[in-house]
Amino acid sequence: xxxxxxxxxxxxxxxxxxxxxxxxxxxxxxxxxxxxxxxxxxxxxxxxxxxxxxxxxxxxxxxxxxxxxxxxxxxxxxxxxxxxxxxxxxxxxxxxxxxxxxxxxxxxxxxxxxxxxxxxxxxxxxxxxxxxxxxxxxxxxxxxxxxxxxxxxxxxxxxxxxxxxxxxxxxxxxxxxxxxxxxxxxxxxxxxxxxxxxxxxxxxxxxxxxxxxxxxxxxxxxxxxxxxxxxxxxxxxxxxxxxxxxxxxxxxxxxxxxxxxxxxxxxxxxxxxxxxxxxxxxxxxxxxxxxxxxxxxxxxxxxxxxxxxxxxxxxxxxxxxxxxxxxxxxxxxxxxxxxxxxxxxxxxxxxxxxxxxxxxxxxxxxxxxxxxxx
Amino acid sequence: xxxxxxxxxxxxxxxxxxxxxxxxxxxxxxxxxxxxxxxxxxxxxxxxxxxxxxxxxxxxxxxxxxxxxxxxxxxxxxxxxxxxxxxxxxxxxxxxxxxxxxxxxxxxxxxxxxxxxxxxxxxxxxxxxxxxxxxxxxxxxxxxxxxxxxxxxxxxxxxxxxxxxxxxxxxxxxxxxxxxxxxxxxxxxxxxxxxxxxxxxxxxxxxxxxxxxxxxxxxxxxxxxxxxxxxxxxxxxxxxxxxxxxxxxxxxxxxxxxxxxxxxxxxxxxxxxxxxxxxxxxxxxxxxxxxxxxxxxxxxxxxxxxxxx
Numbered sequence: 001x002x003x004x005x006x007x008x009x010x011x012x013x014x015x016x017x018x019x020x021x022x023x024x025x026x027x028x029x030x031x032x033x034x035x036x037x038x039x040x041x042x043x044x045x046x047x048x049x050x051x052x053x054x055x056x057x058x059x060x061x062x063x064x065x066x067x068x069x070x071x072x073x074x075x076x077x078x079x080x081x082x083x084x085x086x087x088x089x090x091x092x093x094x095x096x097x098x099x100x101x102x103x104x105x106x107x108x109x110x111x112x113x114x115x116x117x118x119x120x121x122x123x124x125x126x127x128x129x130x131x132x133x134x135x136x137x138x139x140x141x142x143x144x145x146x147x148x149x150x151x152x153x154x155x156x157x158x159x160x161x162x163x164x165x166x167x168x169x170x171x172x173x174x175x176x177x178x179x180x181x182x183x184x185x186x187x188x189x190x191x192x193x194x195x196x197x198x199x200x201x202x203x204x205x206x207x208x209x210x211x212x213x214x215x216x217x218x219x220x221x222x223x224x225x226x227x228x229x230x231x232x233x234x235x236x237x238x239x240x241x242x243x244x245x246x247x248x249x250x251x252x253x254x255x256x257x258x259x260x261x262x263x264x265x266x267x268x269x270x271x272x273x274x275x276x277x278x279x280x281x282x283x284x285x286x287x288x289x290x291x292x293x294x295x296x297x298x299x300x301x302x303x304x305x306x307x308x309x310x311x312x313x314x315x316x317x318x319x320x321x322x323x324x325x326x327x328x329x330x331x332x333x334x335x336x337x338x339x340x341x342x343x344x345x346x347x348x349x350x351x352x353x354x355x356x357x358x359x360x361x362x363x364x365x366x367x368x369x370x371x372x373x374x
Numbered sequence: 375x376x377x378x379x380x381x382x383x384x385x386x387x388x389x390x391x392x393x394x395x396x397x398x399x400x401x402x403x404x405x406x407x408x409x410x411x412x413x414x415x416x417x418x419x420x421x422x423x424x425x426x427x428x429x430x431x432x433x434x435x436x437x438x439x440x441x442x443x444x445x446x447x448x449x450x451x452x453x454x455x456x457x458x459x460x461x462x463x464x465x466x467x468x469x470x471x472x473x474x475x476x477x478x479x480x481x482x483x484x485x486x487x488x489x490x491x492x493x494x495x496x497x498x499x500x501x502x503x504x505x506x507x508x509x510x511x512x513x514x515x516x517x518x519x520x521x522x523x524x525x526x527x528x529x530x531x532x533x534x535x536x537x538x539x540x541x542x543x544x545x546x547x548x549x550x551x552x553x554x555x556x557x558x559x560x561x562x563x564x565x566x567x568x569x570x571x572x573x574x575x576x577x578x579x580x581x582x583x584x585x586x587x588x589x590x591x592x593x594x595x596x597x598x599x600x601x602x603x604x605x606x607x608x609x610x611x612x613x614x615x616x617x618x619x620x621x622x623x624x625x626x627x628x629x630x631x632x633x634x635x636x637x638x639x640x641x642x643x644x645x646x647x648x649x650x651x652x653x654x655x656x657x658x659x660x661x662x663x664x665x666x667x668x669x670x671x672x673x674x675x676x677x678x679x680x681x682x683x
Binding site for chain 2: 007010209216
């Protein structure tokens with residue numbers, strides 16, 4: 001038994017192609033994701049350049065308001081006083097995005113209809129709506145203007161996304177969870193190789209192993225166990241990489257993380273054995289099926305489009321309940337974001353049932369001892 | 375050692391083995407000779423209980439062979455037609471792995487692995503991976519993996535396919551040595567020269583049937599052709615051909631493009647007799663060959679087609 005385990009470990013770990021897909025590829029993809037998403041959701045808008053044309057020198061209140069808008073860390077605009085022809089020229093050249101005309105009731109001319117122009121418009125509307133308050137504050141307590149503006153900041157609708165359990169999340173988190181799910185399912189590549197070496201009608205190597213006095217059951221069990229073990233280690237390495245190198249935080253509940261990965265790996269490896277053992281399709285065709293299934297499931301879990309999982313949930317929720325990748329990512333979500341142990345358990349139980357079904361199916365297809373043709 | 379009776383195997387409509395009967399005795403190098411697709415590999419896979427068959431019985435070591443015949447399998451070695459080794463393991467690891475499927479004892483196995491490496495001459499390559507080996511060395515590794523546990527019965531399915539002549543000779547010598555050491559060998563090939571060289575008994579297989587069985591001498595006696603004489607660059611008149619056909623033991627001749635091929639049913643001094651005739655008739659001639667019948671002649675005469683068709 002030890003002899004079999006030793007050599008199965010060696011051969012699987014040295015199989016560069018399978019190990020690439022099962023370990024290196026998810027790590028590479030995670031790194032690419034990390035750099036591609038770097039800064040998304042944290043970028044602040046650059047200051048918006050605006051021109052100011054003085055038409056009524058006496059509206060000092062509006063000028064004070066604009067000064068407030070270009071000061072401090074949360075400055076929104078940068079303005080410059082100039083003549084109207086100059087301002088129009090700059091607007092034409094997109095050097096400024098809007099022109100404020102300072103008069104008793106200030107007005108704005110913009111050169112486009114983008115986000116920046118909307119902000120300039122919002123600022124003006126904000127001032128006009130609250131002009132009397134600002135005027136009053138300036139007259140009675142000019143030092144409080146800054147606080148006043150902040151308190152009425154309807155120029156800025158800031159919605160901060162927070163999780164129920166208070167943990168910080170951002171829009172890219174979902175991609176990494178889908179990636180973990182994909183990595184689990186990529187154990188199919190290891191399982192696939194194992195299937196080729198177990199079924200005498202698929203390879204000469206399997207044929208040679210089939211005519212030895214070592215029982216078939218023993219060969220199958222060793223191959224399944226070792227392949228699963230290696231893939232499980234792969235996933236743990238991947239998680240460590242995500243957690244400690246890329247600093248992706250998916251919670252501290254190690255036990256529950258390991259449990260999800262355990263069943264996820266089982267599903268991946270068993271899927272590979274099952275597909276590998278099906279019929280006499282060429283190796284390339286079977287790899288194609290594995291890629292199609294694993295990538296399809298991962299897509300459904302939000303690997304390429306974070307919202308897809310929600311869209312499926314709204315339109316055909318049953319798909320998410322049978323998609324192993326969606327279940328794996330959902331289980332992680334339950335731990336990290338929702339803090340929903342009940343839903344987590346539901347995901348894990350579904351995954352465990354699917355894993356058991358796939359392992360049994362895989363076992364049934366590889367245990368066969370006599371073939372119709374070789 | 376092996377007894378096959380009325381073995382029938384169908385692949386759908388195709389009859390792969392058609393009431394095949396064979397009996398292989400201990401100590402033989404038994405050749406299964408036949409063209410590609412004649413049913414040699416199918417027969418082996420049935421014997422090894424890998425393939426289901428439709429009818430008949432197979433007994434190995436006196437027992438019905440089933441997938442659970444572990445005691446019988448312990449005494450069997452197999453060298454498959456396609457190289458069957460792990461690409462991720464080196465030569466020594468591969469041999470050790472397969473030997474370990476038969477031999478549990480570490481010390482015994484270690485010794486057997488070294489012996490197998492020496493036997494196939496891979497001492498200088500034992501740390502190399504299969505991808506680093508040439509075709510001939512790879513075939514030798516394939517053999518080593520099948521014989522390291524010193525089996526009593528060895529199946530070798532075309533072990534010299536795509537092998538250079540030097541490696542082929544080494545392999546054939548090795549097979550004879552294995553036989554001398556007590557192993558019974560079942561050797562399939564479509565190379566008649568190899569079968570003729572090493573096999574003590576031969577079964578000619580065609581369309582899943584055994585069309586002839588015997589030693590090579592016995593097989594050659596089964597056909598009419600005893601000797602074939604070929605003379606090149608010779609010009610004959612029709613009356614010359616008629617006179618040659620009347621020479622003793624001549625049963626067939628073919629004359630085309632100034633080359634005559636004369637087949638004799640047996641007898642002695644056939645070549646001298648025809649050369650004397652040419653001298654008497656003052657007919658000049660080029661190169662002259664005399665060939666005794668080959669297994670290809672046997673196959674040709676029995677099946678009506680060439681062995682490599």
